[in-house]
Amino acid sequence: MDAMLPPLLLVGCGNMGGAMLDGWLKEGLAPSFIIDRHRPSVPAPHHLVRSADEVPDSFHPGMIVLATKPQKVDAVMTAIAPFALRAPVLSVLAGRRAGDLTDCLTDALPAGSPMPLVIRAMPNTPSSVGQGMSVCYAPPAATAAQRALCTRLLRAVGDVAWIEHEDEMDAVTAISGSGPAYVFLLAELLEEAGIAEGLPPDLARQIARQTVAGAGALMVRSGVDAATLRRNVTSPGGTTQKALDVLMAPDAWPATLSAAIRAAARRSRELSGALPVS
Ligand SMILES: NC(=O)c1ccc[n+]([C@@H]2O[C@H](COP(=O)([O-])OP(=O)(O)OC[C@H]3O[C@@H](n4cnc5c(N)ncnc54)[C@H](OP(=O)(O)O)[C@@H]3O)[C@@H](O)[C@H]2O)c1
Secondary structure, rough: OOOOOOOOEEEEOHHHHHHHHHHHHHEEEEOOOOEEEOOOOOOOOEEOOOOOHHOOOOOOOEOOOOOOOOHHHHHHHHHHHHHHHHHOOEEEOOOOOOOHHHHHHOOOOOOOOOOOOEEEOOOOOOHHHHOEEEEEEOOOOHHHHHHHHHHHHHHHHHEEEEOHHHHHHHHHHHHHHHHHHHHHHHHHHHHHEEEEOOOOOOOOHHHHHHHHHHHHHHHHOOOOEEEEEEEOOOHOOOOOHHHHHHHHHOOHHHHHHHHHHHHHHHHHHHHHHOOOOO
């Protein structure tokens, strides 16, 4: 294992903050402060507080990780702004732009203070088992060391990629941020379909879950592209072909998935304020 991850100020420890924290704890994390109203506990030597005002002024984080809901972040900006003069901020909020968050922090600081730095990342919940996918965007003011620190933190919980254009974050959010939900839905629907075909519920669940997990593991470990792996399952004139004829019809999965991704990306733009709420 590499050296310990730096101390963090984690603001919000629900589904996503908690998933990342689980991954960081497994990797070894320097004593950190976690702000959350609901999490029951964090292991020693970390500190759980219920409000941003309870973090001692003496704390020097290596990074501040923002993981509240986008609509709830403004309420904590004043309390965390002084820490943002000591460490870069890594926001995993959907939609909220780096410049917008920087402005909120700047407004909460005395006039003439240095400008805080906000880097964005879009992780996903498989981070909790070290299988996350995080895509990062840093404004031009970020240093190579600050970018490297983000990469190191997020690499500890999965794969990391960087984008140079913040606008791409809306599509990233729709695909990899929200994507685990689509895959879990697939597992749910396979299970329901198995039961509808007369299988015992326990067996339907087992085969649905392991099929989704096994297919994902095969794709990763083989490195073979998804279309080839799909063709390898599809015997000419066989059972898979019959199912794919239904799923791959232009008005079926191709249309449905692209409409779903468009809707999610649009919602990300709405959260940024770039589009009116529909
Ligand atoms: N969930 C995902 O898969 C995912 C993936 C990528 C990115 N994200 C982003 O991650 C962020 C968090 O999403 P989530 O699903 O983890 O939300 P969540 O489960 O609601 O977690 C946020 C946590 O922060 C707490 N919190 C908020 N403001 C607080 C405050 N002032 N003091 C103390 N605790 C506070 C919330 O408590 P209350 O509920 O009481 O406010 C909640 O426990 C969002 O911005 C989302 O866009 C999520």
